[in-house]
Amino acid sequence: MSQTITYDKPFKTYEELLDLLKSRKFIIDDEDFAINTLKNVSYYTLINGYYHIFETETNSGILKEPVNFNDLYTIHIIDSSLSNILFKYILAIERALKSHISYIISKKYGVYTSLSDMTNNDPNDYLCRNNYSTSSPKRNNMLRSIKKYVNKQTNTIVQHYIDTKNHIPSWILTSNLTFGICIEWYSILKKDEKNYVCNEFLPYSTLTLEQKKELLLNSLKLFREYRNSIAHGNRLFVSNIRKEIPKNSLLTICNGLTNESEYLSGMSNNGSFAVIVLLTFLLNDRYMVNNMMQDLTNLLMIYKDITFSGKTIFEIFNFPNDLLDRFNNVIL
DSSP states (O other): OOOOOOOOOOOOOHHHHHHHHHHTTEEOSOHHHHHHHHHHHOHIIIIIHHGGGSOBOTTSSSBSSOEEHHHHHHHHHHHHHHHHHHHHHHHHHHHHHHHHHHHHHHHHHOSOOOTTOOSOOOTTSTTOGGGBOTTOTTHHHHHHHHHHHHHHOOOHHHHHHHHHOSOOOHHHHGGGSOHHHHHHHHHTBOHHHHHHHHHHHSTTOOSOHHHHHHHHHHHHHHHHHHHHHHHTTOOTTSOOOOOOOOHHHHHHHSTTSSOHHHHHTTSSSSSHHHHHHHHHHHSOOHHHHHHHHHHHHHHHHTTTTOEETTEEHHHHTTOOTTHHHHHHHOOO
């Protein structure tokens, strides 16, 4: 005998969702616009994503003060635009890391590797285990992982080298590797090669090499987490990211973009503001940094004097209110 299972009614029509929003003190000026927005963005993304910004009555989903639905949508648009900006420049860091690794590996160990040899004992292979730090317990597994990953891909450039060349240079290999794998590759480099990569990212820093290594590795891991989070459409300022940047090293290179109190408050230890600060100094390209600052300024300047339920856009994203002025004062 089959059992009848009953459910509460979790599904709501768009009209019912509007009624729910109104009951929670959201102001709907244009119902057609609101319904179209919910169709394209989704209730979960828009309401659940940004509801926490506004104060609600205790033990209730009802807002303390009315909020215009259009403001909620505006915050979503700003969040999406800001995510796109950071994503673009994180990709630039990813490309730079791949370039620096492939250059120093090719210079030191040549351009030959065998993707079928998982022993990694061939001294002619730039992925030979002897070319990497013996202090890393994951060295052998990492090198095998690189080859296994590339073997699973169908990248036409790599396949062209496999079919027509007697070698696959590292600058071709990296084109088929994820950011995460390249970070792990960097982490098993020998001291001199790692020093080279660090100095390429931070050529003018007064940090010691050990501080540079720690800062760079933590920064790369933070960038990777944000890159993946943004790529999956997660909200920029609602994050489970726990990777923190070393305080003293960050404050040494930040050149006034942040300070100790902001770090201790959580503003610049691992949030999107920390990503901006780190990009400013790790991009190591004045033209690109100026473009990033201009992109951020163009986006944020429009909303500089606008508040959403009493909060500035800088407060919503946990940025300093004078961020744009700091951009103008920073000297690279």
